[in-house]
Amino acid sequence: MKKILAPSILSADFANLGRDVLTAIDAGAEYVHIDVMDGMFVPQISFGNPVIKALRPLTDVIFDAHLMIEDPGRYIEDFAKAGADIITVHAEACTHLDRVVHQIKDCGKKAAVAINPATPLSAIEYVLPELDMVLVMTVNPGFGGQKYIPYCGEKVRELRKMITEKNLDVDIQVDGGVKASNIAAIAECGANIFVCGSAVFEGNIEKNVKEILEQMNK
Numbered sequence: 001m002k003k004i005l006a007p008s009i010l011s012a013d014f015a016n017l018g019r020d021v022l023t024a025i026d027a028g029a030e031y032v033h034i035d036v037m038d039g040m041f042v043p044q045i046s047f048g049n050p051v052i053k054a055l056r057p058l059t060d061v062i063f064d065a066h067l068m069i070e071d072p073g074r075y076i077e078d079f080a081k082a083g084a085d086i087i088t089v090h091a092e093a094c095t096h097l098d099r100v101v102h103q104i105k106d107c108g109k110k111a112a113v114a115i116n117p118a119t120p121l122s123a124i125e126y127v128l129p130e131l132d133m134v135l136v137m138t139v140n141p142g143f144g145g146q147k148y149i150p151y152c153g154e155k156v157r158e159l160r161k162m163i164t165e166k167n168l169d170v171d172i173q174v175d176g177g178v179k180a181s182n183i184a185a186i187a188e189c190g191a192n193i194f195v196c197g198s199a200v201f202e203g204n205i206e207k208n209v210k211e212i213l214e215q216m217n218k
């Protein structure tokens with residue numbers, strides 16, 4: 001299964017966002033992970049779809065919108081129109097998860113569901129055949145630069161087993177505290193899309209991306 005690095009722009013320099021994003025892409029990142037926070041589902045407010053719209057003309061790479069917002073069904077069409085390719089909603093934020101997943105697919109976008117560290121896999125079990133990706137949060141969402149929660153590796157392993165047993169083709173994304181020093185171990189658990197925020201954007205972006213890719217593909 002192809003492994004992909006998805007830099008999270010939450011840790012980029014917002015005053016030079018386009019430049020930072022293009023540097024990460026030129027160094028080998030294949031997705032751009034866009035963290036949308038509403039100050040309700042998570043404590044912080046980040047940015048909304050105008051930022052996706054502003055970045056869209058710069059590149060054709062996959063834009064992966066991680067919506068950490070309450071009742072995301074209200075905004076699916078807006079994010080689709082802004083240029084997101086994958087739209088991820090939190091299972092914990094949707095009263096009618098199946099309906100929201102279909103809203104995303106009806107917009108012609110890839111549908112993904114995220115689960116927080118303490119949320120069991122059963123929350124996504126029935127919608128799994130409808131999904132392109134599951135995002136297993138490896139920190140409690142809301143902030144960049146947090147420490148990876150080790151028990152999440154076991155959850156990724158169980159999810160990969162569930163996907164294989166059901167004979168499905170679903171990506172597993174991990175997000176939170178992922179860096180060069182732990183990415184190989186997390187990949188071994190069965191994840192194949194890796195969000196890295198601070199590990200990419202703090203310091204030399206090009207050097208960071210190259211080091212992460214090297215460890216990711218070990």
Ligand SMILES: O=C(CO)[C@@H](O)[C@H](O)COP(=O)(O)O
Pocket residue numbers: 008010011033035066068139140141142143144145146175176177178195196197198199
């Ligand atoms: O969704 C989130 C945080 O809620 C993430 O995408 C973070 O932006 C990841 O940052 P690092 O833990 O990699 O610094």
Ligand SMILES: [Fe+2]
Pocket residue numbers: 008033034035066175195
């Ligand atoms: Fe994220």
